[in-house]
Amino acid sequence: MKFDLHVHSEYSKDSKSRHDDILEVARKKGLDGFAICDHDTVEGGLACEKKALDLGLELTVIPGVEVTSSKGHILVLGIRQNIEPFLNPEETIERARKLGGTVIVPHPFKRSSHGIGSFEGLDIDAVEVFNSRCLFNKANRKATIEAKRLGIPGVAGSDSHIPEMVGQAYTEIDTSENNLKAVLEAIREGKVAPAGKNTPTPIILKQMSGSAKRKIKKKLFRKA
Secondary structure (H helix, E strand, O other): OEEEEEEOOOOOOOOOOOHHHHHHHHHHOOOOEEEEEEEOOOHHHHHHHHHHHHHOOOOEEEEEEEEEOOOOEEEEEOOOOOOOOOOOHHHHHHHHHHOOOEEEEOOOOOHHHOOOOOOOOOOOOEEEEEEOOOOOOHHHHHHHHHHHHHOOOEEEEOOEOOHHHOOOEEEEEOOOOOOHHHHHHHHHOOOEEEEEOOOOHHHHHHHHHHHHHHHHHHHHHHHO
8 A cells, every 4th residue: 555644635734735735646546545744733624534435435534743842843644633832742642642643753853843862762563764755765764774773663654845846755554454554554553664755956945945034924923
């Protein structure tokens, strides 16, 4: 099964990806499913899951969230309630476990995307060792080396903020059943392998420019 485990929708402030467009691209690219991981809200994932079911699509949408912890971002898949941001990583993961979540550390060594850094000792199910939005692969390589050293499964995600990049990176999941329970169980059991390609550099630079402009506007608004 091919799943993009890190997709942002219009429910994230830094993305304008409509659910209809995400679903269409995922279908065209031959994905079996994907996880919607908007920043600090599960609402986008729940809405996209419902839309896929209403349309009768043969795609499994995993509702998830990219939680802002005090040290960096943490992906939690398969939950239907929000987790309070800015808790420390251990507290964030503890909340995730109580909600039945599957926990993945995304882009740990990519500081520009709020990577958490070292994940040694954390109760996690997997590490995102290939993030397609890494302009240089140094952060991905470091994540791969560290995950192998600690014996933690490695996964991949596009970290898409625009529809056409959905599926640029994905995770091969070894399960014969394409449903939420089976897919999450396979991830927790480490039956995964990262795959895909880097996002084209011009697109990354365009997104970085947009992010910088939003930060400047936010600062000017605060000063006004």
